[in-house]
Amino acid sequence: xxxxxxxxxxxxxxxxxxxxxxxxxxxxxxxxxxxxxxxxxxxxxxxxxxxxxxxxxxxxxxxxxxxxxxxxxxxxxxxxxxxxxxxxxxxxxxxxxxxxxxxxxxxxxxxxxxxxxxxxxxxxxxxxxxxxxxxxxxxxxxxxxxxxxxxxxxxxxxxxxxxxxxxxxxxxxxxxxxxxxxxxxxxxxxxxxxxxxxxxxxxxxxxxxxxxxxxxxxxxxxxxxxxxxxxxxxxxxxxxxxxxxxxxxxxxxxxxxxxxxxxxxxxxxxxxxxxxxxxxxxxxxxxxxxxxxxxxxxxxxxxxxxxxxxxxxxxxxxxxxxxxxxxxxxxxxxxxxxxxxxxxxxxxxxxxxxxxxx
Amino acid sequence: xxxxxxxxxxxxxxxxxxxxxxxxxxxxxxxxxxxxxxxxxxxxxxxxxxxxxxxxxxxxxxxxxxxxxxxxxxxxxxxxxxxxxxxxxxxxxxxxxxxxxxxxxxxxxxxxxxxxxxxxxxxxxxxxxxxxxxxxxxxxxxxxxxxxxxxxxxxxxxxxxxxxxxxxxxxxxxxxxxxxxxxxxxxxxxxxxxxxxxxxxxxxxxxxxxxxxxxxxxxxxxxxxxxxxxxxxxxxxxxxxxxxxxxxxxxxxxxxxxxxxxxxxxxxxxxxxxxxxxxxxxxxxxxxxxxxxxxxxxxxxxxxxxxxxxxxxxxxxxxxxxxxxxxxxxxxxxxxxxxxxxxxxxxxxxxxxxxxxxxxxxxxxxxxxxxxxxxxxxxxxxxxxxxxxxxxxxxxxxxxxxxxxxxxxxxxxxxxxxxxxxxxxxxxxxxxxxxxxxxxxxxxxxxxxxxxxxxxxxxxxxxxxxxxxxxxxxxxxxxxxxxxxxxxxxxxxxxxxxxxxxxxxxxxxxxxxxxxxxxxxxxxxxxxxxxxxxxx
Numbered sequence: 001x002x003x004x005x006x007x008x009x010x011x012x013x014x015x016x017x018x019x020x021x022x023x024x025x026x027x028x029x030x031x032x033x034x035x036x037x038x039x040x041x042x043x044x045x046x047x048x049x050x051x052x053x054x055x056x057x058x059x060x061x062x063x064x065x066x067x068x069x070x071x072x073x074x075x076x077x078x079x080x081x082x083x084x085x086x087x088x089x090x091x092x093x094x095x096x097x098x099x100x101x102x103x104x105x106x107x108x109x110x111x112x113x114x115x116x117x118x119x120x121x122x123x124x125x126x127x128x129x130x131x132x133x134x135x136x137x138x139x140x141x142x143x144x145x146x147x148x149x150x151x152x153x154x155x156x157x158x159x160x161x162x163x164x165x166x167x168x169x170x171x172x173x174x175x176x177x178x179x180x181x182x183x184x185x186x187x188x189x190x191x192x193x194x195x196x197x198x199x200x201x202x203x204x205x206x207x208x209x210x211x212x213x214x215x216x217x218x219x220x221x222x223x224x225x226x227x228x229x230x231x232x233x234x235x236x237x238x239x240x241x242x243x244x245x246x247x248x249x250x251x252x253x254x255x256x257x258x259x260x261x262x263x264x265x266x267x268x269x270x271x272x273x274x275x276x277x278x279x280x281x282x283x284x285x286x287x288x289x290x291x292x293x294x295x296x297x298x299x300x301x302x303x304x305x306x307x308x309x310x311x312x313x314x315x316x317x318x319x320x321x322x323x324x325x326x327x328x329x330x331x332x333x334x335x336x337x338x339x340x341x342x343x344x345x346x347x348x349x350x351x352x353x354x355x356x357x358x
Numbered sequence: 359x360x361x362x363x364x365x366x367x368x369x370x371x372x373x374x375x376x377x378x379x380x381x382x383x384x385x386x387x388x389x390x391x392x393x394x395x396x397x398x399x400x401x402x403x404x405x406x407x408x409x410x411x412x413x414x415x416x417x418x419x420x421x422x423x424x425x426x427x428x429x430x431x432x433x434x435x436x437x438x439x440x441x442x443x444x445x446x447x448x449x450x451x452x453x454x455x456x457x458x459x460x461x462x463x464x465x466x467x468x469x470x471x472x473x474x475x476x477x478x479x480x481x482x483x484x485x486x487x488x489x490x491x492x493x494x495x496x497x498x499x500x501x502x503x504x505x506x507x508x509x510x511x512x513x514x515x516x517x518x519x520x521x522x523x524x525x526x527x528x529x530x531x532x533x534x535x536x537x538x539x540x541x542x543x544x545x546x547x548x549x550x551x552x553x554x555x556x557x558x559x560x561x562x563x564x565x566x567x568x569x570x571x572x573x574x575x576x577x578x579x580x581x582x583x584x585x586x587x588x589x590x591x592x593x594x595x596x597x598x599x600x601x602x603x604x605x606x607x608x609x610x611x612x613x614x615x616x617x618x619x620x621x622x623x624x625x626x627x628x629x630x631x632x633x634x635x636x637x638x639x640x641x642x643x644x645x646x647x648x649x650x651x652x653x654x655x656x657x658x659x660x661x662x663x664x665x666x667x668x669x670x671x672x673x674x675x676x677x678x679x680x681x682x683x684x685x686x687x688x689x690x691x692x693x694x695x696x697x698x699x700x701x702x703x704x705x706x707x708x709x710x711x712x713x714x715x716x717x718x719x720x721x722x723x724x725x726x727x728x729x730x731x732x733x734x735x736x737x738x739x740x741x742x743x744x745x746x747x748x749x750x751x752x753x754x755x756x757x758x759x760x761x762x763x764x765x766x767x768x769x770x771x772x773x774x775x776x777x778x779x780x781x782x783x784x785x786x787x788x789x790x791x792x793x794x795x796x797x798x799x800x801x802x803x804x805x806x807x808x809x810x811x812x813x814x815x816x817x818x819x820x821x822x823x824x825x826x827x828x829x830x831x832x833x834x835x836x837x838x839x840x841x842x843x844x845x846x847x848x849x850x851x852x853x854x855x856x857x858x859x860x861x862x863x864x865x866x867x868x869x870x871x872x873x874x875x876x877x878x879x880x881x882x883x884x885x886x887x888x889x890x891x892x893x894x
Contacts, residue, residue, distance in 0.1 A: 140429075140432065140433055140436050141423070141425055141429060141433060141446075141447055142433045142436060142437055142443065142446040142447060144446070144450070252372075261446070262436070262437055262438075262442070262446075262790060262791065263370065263437075263439065263442055263790075264437070264438050264439070264785075264786070264789060264790030264791065265790065265791065266370075267507070272371065272372055272373055272374070273371055274371075304432075304436075307429065307432045310428075311426070311429055314426065
């Protein structure tokens with residue numbers, strides 16, 4: 001019988017039989033190692049959780065009272081001989097790649113990651129391994145990000161322009177990750193930053209965790225509309241087009257996402273402005289990250305898995321597509337399971353925006 | 359080119375009409391006059407001839423982007439636009455160049471005659487001196503796919519604001535076969551526009567549809583409420599042919615289709631009657647195929663539309679005639695401001711004197727005294743080989759473009775069947791990377807036979823749900839096409855149905871579109887091929 005792999009892909013999630021734990025499982029299990037706090041990776045109902053220290057308060061805010069152990073980057077936890085340690089993934093604050101080693105064999109599960117330093121998440125660190133389990137949300141060569149300084153310069157100009165023209169400014173981004181990244185890069189000499197409740201709850205959780213964020217003001221029914229219109233409003237995607245947002249009109253609203261680099265996707269969103277800003281690695285980022293691991297095998301969990309694995313195979317990697325339930329944001333290009341593999345298709349989490357970043 | 363690329367980007371970055379007009383004005387005021395004319399040509403659908411075919415452009419772009427050809431194709435399916443795909447895939451350079459739009463278009467026009475090698479050198483060198491946005495706009499012009507999300511009306515509004523001319527005047531002056539190389543901005547905005555181009559057509563007046571669905575018909579009472587007294591209206595059949603404007607000026611004739619395409623040579627049967635018209639006459643009407651005094655279905659006309667050469671056989675089998683319904687110019691004078699009744703009287707007068715009454719026909723006026731009576735007559739449309747009824751206010755002038763109020767089209771129900779989706783393909787433009795183009799099938803015994811492709815008619819929310827279904831229920835992939843588990847049922851509407859030897863199902867539909875998603879129907883209850891054959 002062939003030796004069993006240290007990690008397997010099961011209908012509950014990525015499983016380590018030797019250590020008897022799962023990584024980012026989508027059905028309840030006894031022990032879950034969590035890469036980051038987005039809802040397609042950190043789900044409710046597991047008995048015990050292991051995550052990075054910076055994720056603690058956000059996980060508690062999102063999942064309620066959970067039995068959670070937290071560690072620093074590089075710290076090791078051992079389960080039945082399997083060493084588990086976390087390394088920075090650069091995706092959002094507290095996001096981690098999970099490194100597993102057992103009898104000299106090393107596996108790394110990337111979760112979601114980006115290679116560029118966003119100035120707020122601990123920057124991505126490549127980890128040497130034999131087997132790399134990677135996302136590829138933007139695994140097509142048409143996705144190439146500009147340096148964030150350029151994007152934020154455009155955003156700050158746009159805000160000033162709106163203000164000068166009597167328009168309110170609404171900027172839309174996911175509540176964990178994108179919202180804080182935007183917040184830390186706004187030019188606060190232009191005005192104040194007002195936040196939607198969902199975002200402010202996340203900000204508060206992060207501040208409880210000791211993260212320093214720029215000042216924000218939560219929008220409540222008592223907040224003066226005129227004051228808000230002079231500042232900038234940070235809102236989650238779920239607020240777009242709602243009466244909550246409309247009452248601040250007339251406004252210009254900007255949407256931040258990697259998908260905004262394609263004109264068609266931008267038009268579909270009907271945003272006034274699309275800012276190409278992603279918390280995922282772009283094409284070059286994915287390739288450099290995979291190269292840096294020095295791995296033999298790459299497993300691709302979500303994104304353009306079919307094309308990206310084909311390309312990696314052509315340039316000499318042993319690349320395989322696996323089917324997972326990550327990347328459950330509404331507009332992520334999920335690909336169907338490869339033929340012959342019988343997976344039961346589970347409904348995606350489809351709730352409020354507690355969601356993943358794009 | 360910088361300014362033009364920026365214009366395109368700025369227009370893309372706002373959904374607000376006023377902002378778009380402001381951006382257009384800013385552009386007009388900041389570029390040389392020749393650039394203005396080139397921009398107007400592009401924005402009104404006058405593209406330069408394609409100097410390099412798309413497959414060569416593709417091949418050279420793939421070489422330069424240094425990726426495998428299949429990955430280029432997959433990227434194209436994600437992006438949904440060739441020019442944009444290339445702009446995204448080519449190496450980034452942060453350079454720009456100072457060439458104007460006029461200069462670039464002159465180069466594009468000149469390169470067509472060069473050798474393949476020269477064209478390649480020119481193209482790669484050109485790409486090398488542009489940033490991504492310039493590349494995108496340049497590619498759009500080069501590959502003939504230039505379309506812009508700004509209506510001609512907005513462009514004309516901006517132009518009217520800076521030139522102090524009426525929008526209708528400018529619309530008229532931008533019609534016809536002008537070229538940006540020879541038509542100057544000065545001529546365009548001159549106070550007294552001399553009618554220097556004798557071929558120039560008038561803007562078509564287009565009717566608004568009376569909105570109704572198969573479940574919700576307009577009652578005579580509702581018509582009375584919204585349109586007023588039946589006596590104020592003239593009714594005609596809505597003919598299903600090619601809308602055309604026919605011009606006779608200074609001994610020359612011109613036939614324009616609604617797409618502003620000069621189609622004079624496509625209809626030689628009409629030349630004798632047009633030549634017999636007095637100089638300074640412009641008619642509006644519908645071109646249809648006729649046989650022994652009877653109009654034939656659109657499908658017969660369709661067989662000759664695409665042909666380059668009209669064979670003797672085609673001319674014999676599908677001879678055309680005109681059903682005229684309006685006169686826009688008479689004795690060299692623009693009479694569009696006269697009332698419907700007055701124009702009709704002139705038209706009838708002209709028709710009375712034609713030596714070719716079989717070719718120059720009048721659209722008969724439907725006599726009716728009440729909305730009740732007209733509703734009843736509308737049900738006979740199909741027997742008349744008409745699509746429904748046109749309503750024209752007797753006191754109304756001939757206006758510019760689609761205007762609400764004085765011209766209404768009141769179509770009869772479209773034909774429809776319930777069909778099962780079996781293939782899906784990603785869309786383009788706004789719908790890129792979403793499965794939006796579907797192939798539908800009906801039952802033939804226990805098999806599903808494909809019979810139509812359709813891609814419009816669903817809401818964005820529905821598209822998103824169908825897209826999700828497709829991604830989770832793919833049986834096979836053939837390039838960009840996915841075979842989907844047959845399950846979803848849609849009602850497919852269409853305007854006409856014909857026998858076809860080219861399609862497996864043996865039928866071809868005209869204007870198929872999705873009317874609605876039949877969530878209430880299981881696939882077993884979709885229609886059969888017999889139902890479709892019964893409609894032939």
